[in-house]
Amino acid sequence: MIKFDKKRLDKIIRYGRKQKIIVFGDLMVDQYLWGNVSRISPEAPVPVINIASEQIRFGGAANVSFNLMGLGSTPLLIGMVGEDRMGNNFLQMMEENNLPTSGIIKVKDRPTTVKTRIIGNDQHIARVDQEITSYISLKEQEKLFKIFLENIDEVEAILIQDYNKGVVAPQLIHHVIELAVRHGKMVTVDPKFDNFFEFKNVTLFKPNLAETEKALALKIKDDNDLIFAGQQLIQRLNSEAVLITRGAKGMALFEKKGDYSFVETKARNIADVSGAGDTVIATLTFTLCGGGSIREAVTLSSYAAGLVCEEVGVVPIKLPILLKAVLNDQ
Numbered sequence: 001m002i003k004f005d006k007k008r009l010d011k012i013i014r015y016g017r018k019q020k021i022i023v024f025g026d027l028m029v030d031q032y033l034w035g036n037v038s039r040i041s042p043e044a045p046v047p048v049i050n051i052a053s054e055q056i057r058f059g060g061a062a063n064v065s066f067n068l069m070g071l072g073s074t075p076l077l078i079g080m081v082g083e084d085r086m087g088n089n090f091l092q093m094m095e096e097n098n099l100p101t102s103g104i105i106k107v108k109d110r111p112t113t114v115k116t117r118i119i120g121n122d123q124h125i126a127r128v129d130q131e132i133t134s135y136i137s138l139k140e141q142e143k144l145f146k147i148f149l150e151n152i153d154e155v156e157a158i159l160i161q162d163y164n165k166g167v168v169a170p171q172l173i174h175h176v177i178e179l180a181v182r183h184g185k186m187v188t189v190d191p192k193f194d195n196f197f198e199f200k201n202v203t204l205f206k207p208n209l210a211e212t213e214k215a216l217a218l219k220i221k222d223d224n225d226l227i228f229a230g231q232q233l234i235q236r237l238n239s240e241a242v243l244i245t246r247g248a249k250g251m252a253l254f255e256k257k258g259d260y261s262f263v264e265t266k267a268r269n270i271a272d273v274s275g276a277g278d279t280v281i282a283t284l285t286f287t288l289c290g291g292g293s294i295r296e297a298v299t300l301s302s303y304a305a306g307l308v309c310e311e312v313g314v315v316p317i318k319l320p321i322l323l324k325a326v327l328n329d330q
Helices: 006-018 059-069 084-096 140-152 170-182 209-216 223-237 276-289 295-308 319-328
Strands: 019-027 027-040 047-060 076-082 104-107 114-121 121-129 157-161 185-192 243-245 251-255 260-263
Touching: 006 027, 006 276, 006 319, 019 140, 019 276, 027 059, 027 076, 027 276, 047 059, 047 084, 059 076, 059 121, 059 157, 059 276, 084 104, 104 140, 121 295, 140 157, 140 319, 157 170, 157 209, 157 223, 157 276, 170 185, 185 276, 209 223, 223 243, 223 251, 223 260, 243 295, 251 295, 260 295, 276 295, 295 319
Parallel strands: 019 076, 019 157, 027 114, 076 104, 157 185
Antiparallel strands: 027 047, 114 121, 243 251, 251 260
16 A cells, blocks of 8 residues: 655646546446335335435436536536436536536437336345447447547546446447557546456556456456456456455456555445545545555555445545545554
């Protein structure tokens, strides 16, 4: 772990806030329905929930953008929503939070991805998903890529957040990375299972342990297995760095030059790990854009993930809280 002083942190943050970052990926709406359970349904052995309130939040790549906003950045979100009620709600939330909507296209034949969590008597009862996960059409890919072309000169980095909902298609991945490399821009990636080995030649690749095991067909039982896995990913992806997140066990960083290090978790009281991966990739990218080293970026992202894991639900990191945690721990 890197030790920071206030002067160094201030410098990274000052430069980081000046840089523009594209966030590309699957856009989602997280819907929460809270209610009370007073009886079991006579139709089936399931609880009857009287809904008392509803809340809609950013999900998927949109939550990454919200985390970047919490750090002081203004990201450009590139993705798709449906021409439906939730798509309209999503765009309205973007405007209310002063996030630009110019990178988002609306489509008729594909619904906005919505994850509805039903909570009764303060317990998570069920989750209902509305989504289409097949890859978007070539025409839609071309529309999205045009937005990259129009903005590539103005950004410092491209952050790709793949949830395997179909927007991050292999051909589009290749074109985006090639464009970024050609223009000397950083690319950071938070992958899922399907496109794992499509993200070659990026700056930073951040899978979790389960994704790594599945991609390599390897059960990681100890540190030796983990080191082997990290080195394999560096070799096969030709990335500058690989960061494998391990939940409560922290993270493992592997660098192209051959160095590796283990980073402990900074969570004190874990309440909910939802959205922690979004916070990690956002903080990593923000720090690198601010001129921080990869190890400084990993250190700050560990603090940020620990803080959001202490909150219930998907919540973004806030810069004042992160700064307080880091400086108090030096």
